[in-house]
Amino acid sequence: MKILAIESSCDETAAAVVEDGRKLHSNVIVSQIDIHAMYGGVVPEVAARSHIEVINPVINQALTDANMAWDDIDAIAVTYAPGLIGSLLVGTLAVRTLAVIHNKPLYPIHHVEAHVYANFITEQVDSLSLTLPYAQPEFPMLALIVSGGHSQLVLFRDHGDYELLGQTQDDAVGEAFDKVAKILGLSYPGGPSITKAALDGDAFKYTLPKAKLADPYNFSFSGLKTAVLRAVQHDVGVDFTFPSHELPARVTDVQRADFAASFQRIAIETLVDKAERAYRDYSPKSVVIAGGVAANQELRRQLSERLPLAIEYAPMQLCTDNAAMIGALAYYYAQKVDPTDPSDLEVIPSLSMTKTAWATA
Numbered sequence: 001m002k003i004l005a006i007e008s009s010c011d012e013t014a015a016a017v018v019e020d021g022r023k024l025h026s027n028v029i030v031s032q033i034d035i036h037a038m039y040g041g042v043v044p045e046v047a048a049r050s051h052i053e054v055i056n057p058v059i060n061q062a063l064t065d066a067n068m069a070w071d072d073i074d075a076i077a078v079t080y081a082p083g084l085i086g087s088l089l090v091g092t093l094a095v096r097t098l099a100v101i102h103n104k105p106l107y108p109i110h111h112v113e114a115h116v117y118a119n120f121i122t123e124q125v126d127s128l129s130l131t132l133p134y135a136q137p138e139f140p141m142l143a144l145i146v147s148g149g150h151s152q153l154v155l156f157r158d159h160g161d162y163e164l165l166g167q168t169q170d171d172a173v174g175e176a177f178d179k180v181a182k183i184l185g186l187s188y189p190g191g192p193s194i195t196k197a198a199l200d201g202d203a204f205k206y207t208l209p210k211a212k213l214a215d216p217y218n219f220s221f222s223g224l225k226t227a228v229l230r231a232v233q234h235d236v237g238v239d240f241t242f243p244s245h246e247l248p249a250r251v252t253d254v255q256r257a258d259f260a261a262s263f264q265r266i267a268i269e270t271l272v273d274k275a276e277r278a279y280r281d282y283s284p285k286s287v288v289i290a291g292g293v294a295a296n297q298e299l300r301r302q303l304s305e306r307l308p309l310a311i312e313y314a315p316m317q318l319c320t321d322n323a324a325m326i327g328a329l330a331y332y333y334a335q336k337v338d339p340t341d342p343s344d345l346e347v348i349p350s351l352s353m354t355k356t357a358w359a360t361a
């Protein structure tokens with residue numbers, strides 16, 4: 001079954017063709033990062049307008065790259081939740097029209113759940129040359145989902161049969177990377193720029209707190225972000241009322257690197273502490289990481305040090321937002337649920353992964 005998938009929930013416009021939930025035929029991603037970097041974060045209205053400009057060319061490119069015409073496509077999938085409302089609307093309106101014109105079944109897909117399915121893509125056409133996992137993960141599977149909007153631990157017993165073990169009570173971990181980058185005067189998105197700055201830093205220079213929560217699987221990153229802010233204000237020699245936007249000009253390169261490294265160490269340690277605890281409690285057969293922060297090398301290093309099983313990683317291009325993951329998950333949906341009537345498809349900007357997929361589909 002060949003699925004054409006579309007993703008437009010935040011600041012990437014993407015389309016991909018995926019066969020049988022595992023084989024990637026094309027993977028087109030147009031990122032708006034350069035546009036939003038000027039503002040230090042995603043501007044929703046700008047994001048929606050940019051999606052409108054490129055969505056049709058991106059879809060056509062995905063078909064061309066896959067060497068396919070509409071007749072070769074068996075179904076269409078699209079991200080309908082969660083995300084920025086304007087961005088989600090562009091993708092869903094495009095596929096509602098395409099599903100009617102080309103008479104294809106349509107599957108609405110949950111973006112966060114789909115991030116996990118980047119790990120199920122194990123085959124590709126030669127022209128793509130991504131470094132893919134050798135095998136699909138086995139169930140029960142523990143998934144650490146860490147992105148700009150989500151930090152959660154989910155136990156999958158099978159496709160669509162999952163339980164949310166814990167989630168962030170405030171900021172997502174990627175959001176903390178983005179906010180700390182802003183405090184330090186590093187560019188957006190914060191994940192890659194903090195990782196780069198941290199290379200020259202002392203990860204033990206600053207003592208930063210790990211949030212202690214009643215539930216061992218829940219996360220909280222807003223205190224860590226504030227602790228970095230206070231420590232930077234303290235170190236540059238001014239009081240706690242000093243405006244944060246004036247801090248970057250006063251921080252030295254050495255301080256910036258040490259703060260980046262110390263923050264990254266604690267943020268990642270927090271994720272790995274919880275993943276290790278869940279691994280001990282549930283003894284899953286596989287562990288996967290998903291979402292933009294899964295691209296973080298320090299996270300991969302710490303996990304391989306502390307978990308007793310070998311983890312296979314999705315390539316970086318499939319960790320951050322993409323449509324391949326949407327097409328992969330849609331295949332498993334298509335085995336279990338009826339397609340959605342295009343005229344009934346609506347977007348849901350906030351929808352967490354609390355219920356099993358089949359129950360919410």
Ligand code: KG4
Nearest residue numbers: 147148149174189190191292293296320321
């Ligand atoms: O999954 P994603 O592309 O979009 C969302 O659905 O949120 O994740 C984007 C997030 C951003 O917060 C970005 O700073 C973070 O992922 N990120 C990273 C890295 N690359 C991207 N965080 C830490 N280390 C990285 N290498």
Ligand code: ZN
Nearest residue numbers: 147291292321
């Ligand atoms: Zn995402």
